[in-house]
Amino acid sequence: MARKLNLRIWRGDSKNGELKDVQVDVNEGEVVLDVIHRVQATQMGDLAVRWNCKAGKCGSCSMEINGKPRLACMTQVASFDENETITVTPLRAFPVIKDLVTDVSFNYKKAMEIPAYEPPKDLAPGEARMEQVDVERSQEFRKCIECFLCQNTCHVIRDHEENKKSFAGPRFFIRIAELDMHPLDILKNRKRTAQEEHGLGMCNITKCCTEVCPEHIRITDNAIIPMKERVVDIKYDPSRMFAGLLKREKRD
Ligand code: SF4
Ligand code: SF4
Ligand code: FES
Known part of the structure; x- marks a missing residue:
């Protein structure tokens, strides 16, 4: 009625x-x-x-x-x-x-800044093979319908137009995480570029993006936090720090 x-x-x-x-x-x-x-x-x-x-x-x-x-x-x-x-x-x-x-074109610009999946050069069409476990790892991120509700909610850009230049936003952090989990992708520096070029460090894991996602993608827990942890691991990896010291000593 x-x-x-x-x-x-x-x-x-x-x-x-x-x-x-x-x-x-x-x-x-x-x-x-x-x-x-x-x-x-x-x-x-x-x-x-x-x-x-x-x-x-x-x-x-x-x-x-x-x-x-x-x-x-x-x-x-x-x-x-x-x-x-x-x-x-x-x-x-x-x-x-x-x-x-x-006008949501901000999101399309950010999408274009992320290099696409790049297969090994010697892989012929139809030869790509993945383990099912690898397919499933990033399956959640491929459910994204690009509604941009997560982008709209994220306080880093919601009221801070000035941050848009250096911050890709949660939708694109899951895109980078998805590519990073792809075993055949030859671009191995995705986490580093997420940090250095797409503003991963500006996210302070409030999880507001996860709360509004209609596809229930666990944006923060499954994409952002693991990438942040890995970035820290790489930065403070003792072997890398030691190699860096050696390089500096050689220069000195
Ligand atoms: S968790 Fe990070 S990306 Fe998500 S809304 Fe909070 S600051 Fe933005
Ligand atoms: S809220 Fe969820 S479905 Fe919508 S763009 Fe963000 S990650 Fe994709
Ligand atoms: S009209 Fe398509 S998601 Fe609402």
Whole structure:
């Protein structure tokens, strides 16, 4: 049975914006994206909202719902109190294009900065072989739907535009970890570049990214922390330190 829902929607563009209150019908079992679409169809024909699959798989409908980064197509209206006003606002970490649609191209730029998997030079097409255990190790990271909710949540960039240049963000730390775990990848310095070029050291393992991930990827525990530990191991490896001392002595 339909009931009325109080919805507050952010409307605006890159320059100005404000929250607008609307009342909209909601039916049993509907998600927040359903009611946004109903508002679009009946009251605000020019309301901009990005979506695609309506099944939690394309990562397009990311927005903030009552201040929490979420997928609108996977957020049940029934999960809120009946009298509660549901407020929908665009992702805060990225520039607004219009209404609920943000410009997430920061993420595509970061993706391009990470070198792709590079197989051994002498491996002919079809010859690559991996142990099942290696396939499974990084399987979790390949579930990423690129919704960028983790990027939006991460405090390193959420309110710090100045950090974006030197920080790739949690989505790309799992990408680097995935490549780092690939037994055939010949680029062996992935952890070091994560630290030196992609800002791994700026992450202080608050785990906020893990909390919002709709795919339940254990971003911090399974990707970030192991890479950080390895970076420290490499830096303080006594044999490397000794080799460094010898080099310095030779120079002196
Ligand atoms: S754990 Fe690191 S990457 Fe994740 S939200 Fe916290 S600071 Fe950002
Ligand atoms: S890691 Fe999770 S939260 Fe981050 S982009 Fe991928 S699916 Fe979204
Ligand atoms: S519309 Fe595809 S994840 Fe929501």
